[in-house]
Amino acid sequence: MSTVNYKQRIKSLQSLIALVLLCIILSILTDKFFTADNGLNVLRQTAVNICIATGMTLVVLTAGIDLSVGSILAFCGAVAAGLLKNGIPIAATDTYIGFTVLGVILAAIIIGGVLGWFNGFVITKFNVPPFVATLAMLTIARGFTMLYTKGQPISNLGSKFNFIGSGSFFGIPVPVWIALVVVLFAVFITRQTRLGRYIYAIGGNETAAKFSGIKISNIKMIVYALAGAMAAIGGIIVTSRLDSAQPNAGNSYELDAIAAVVIGGTSLSGGRGTIWGTVMGAIIIGVLNNGLVLLNVSPFWQQVVKGGVILLAVVIDKIDKKD
Template sequence: MSRINAKLTAWKEHMKKDDLKTNLLKFQSIIGLVLICVVLSFLTPRFLTVTNLFNVLRQTSLNAIMAVGLTFVILTGGIDLSVGSILAFSGVSAALVSQMGLPAPMAMIIGLLAGSGLGFINGLVITKGKVPPFIATLAMMTMARGGTLVISGGRPISGLDEGFHFIGRGMVGVVPVPVILTIITFLFAYYILTQTRQGRYIYATGSNEEAARLTGIHTDRIKLFAYTLSGFTAALAAMIIISRLGSAPPTIGDGAELDAIAAVVIGGTSLAGGIGSIFGTFIGATIIGVLNNGLNLLNVSSYYQLVVRGVVILIAVLLDRKKAD
C-alpha cells in the first residue's frame, strides 16, 4: 500500500512540473511565431495583407484539424502514423457513396464514420493486442492506403454532390468555412482537455500510465477515445479537401501525418506524453502554415522548403528534449 501511495504522490508532483513546462513551451511557440511573422513582413510586403492572412488560415486548416486528434494521441504517450492514409480512405469512401447518388450530408457522415472506425481499430490493436503504437499505426497506414487504392481503382473519384462544395469553398461573411470548422474543432478539444474529467485522465495516462491505472482510471478506454478522435479529425480534414478539389484522388493525404505530428511537437506537446496543450498545437500548425506561405511568396524552391521545415521540426524536438531533462 505504501508503494502505491508513493507512486501517486510522485505522479501528482510530476503533474505540477508538467503544468509549468507546458506554459513555458506555449510562450516559446508564440515567440517563435511572432519572430517568423516579423521577418516575413520585412522580406515580402504581400505577407501581411488581409487576403494573404486568410489564405494562410485556409491552408493551415487541414493540418490544424488533423493535429487536434494527434494531440490527444501524443498526450497519452502514443503516436499515430496512419492519419494521412485514413484521410485518403475517408475521402474516397465519401466520394464513392456520393457518386452513387447519396446526398452530401449522408456521404460526409459515412466518411466520418469510416475514419473514426479505422481510428478505433488502431486503439483496439494497441490496447487489446498490446501492439506498440508505432507498429500498429504503421500497419494501418499501409492497409488504409492500400484499401483506398482498391476501392477507387487507383483513379480519382469525381462527380461529387453539390452539397460538398460549401464545406471546403464556402464563406460565412469574409471568413472561409474551413477556418470556422478549425476554430470549432479547437474549442471543442480545448473544452475536453481543460474542463472535463476525460481531459485530466488523458494527461494522467501520458504522464504515468501505471499510476493512473492505480487511481482507477481506465487507461485503455482513454487510449481508445484518443485514437478514435484522431481518425475522426483526419476524416473531417478529408471532407474539406475533397470539397476544395471537387474530387477525391486516392493519393490525397500522402505524407500529411508528418506535418500534423510536426504541428503538435512544435506546439510544445512532448512526444513522451503528458505535457502539452491544444493552444500550443494551434500555434504549431500556424507556424507551419506561415512558413509554407512565406516561402512560397519568396519563390523558394519546394526542395528547400522541405529542408527548412525539417530544420524547424528538429529544433522543436531538441527543445522538447532539453525541457524533459
C-alpha cells in the first residue's frame, strides 16, 4: 500500500478511531460507561441528533448551512402534540377534526418540509446567504412555537404516541430504528440517485454545476425541505419521549447537528462528506455528552469541551483541504 493510499485510509477512519479512543478513555475513568443499559441510553439520546444531522449533511454538502433546525423541531413537535390532544375545532360549523398518531406524524413532517423549503426558496430566489435566511427562520419558528403553545407545555399525549420515544422493538429503542430509516433513506439519495449526484456537484463547484444544466434552485429547495422534514422527525421523537411539547425544546440542537457533520468529515465548503461519517460524528457527540455527565462535569464545562471539539474538527478539515 502506497503512502498516499495509507494516509487516505487513515483519514477515512479518523472518526471511528476517535470514537474508539473516547470509549476506552471513558471506560477507564468510570465503570458506569461500558454497560448495556448505558449503551442503549446513548443510542436513544443520539437518535434525535442523527435525524437532524442527516438533514444538515445534505445542506452542508451543497455548501449551505441551516441554523433553524432546532426551532423547526420545536414547532413541529408542538403542532404534533397540539393536533393529537386538541385536534382542530371549527367553531363556525360546530365541527371537530381529530387526528390519529399517524396523522400528526405526517402533519409535522409536512410542516417541517414546508418550513425547510421556504428556507431554500429565500436563499435561491433572493440570493440571501444561508446563514442569514436560516437564522431568520430560527427566530420565526421559535416565535410560532411560543404562539401555538402560548408558552405552556402540551402534555399527556397518550401511550401510543409515547411509544415512539420510549418504546423498544427487539430490544432496541424505537428512536434508534427511526434514525436508522432516516439514515438509510439519505444514504440511498446520496449514493443511488441523480439528486445525490447533483448535491455533490453543487457543493463541489456550483458554477460548473449550473453550466452543466443542473437546476441549482430546485435542488437546494429540495435539500432544505428534506432538512426541515428530518428536523420534524426529531421533534416527534423528543415530544414523544418527554410526553410533552416544550416551548423551548430544541435549543442549541443545531449546534450539535453541525458538530456531528463536521466531526464526521463533511467539509463546510461543500462537495465532500458522507452520511455514515455524520452518524459516526453524532455518536461521538452523544458518547462525549454521556461521558461528561457520568463524570459529573459541570454543564458549563461541557459546553467548553464541546466547543473545543468542534473547533478541532474544523481545523482538521481545513488542514486536510490544504493537503
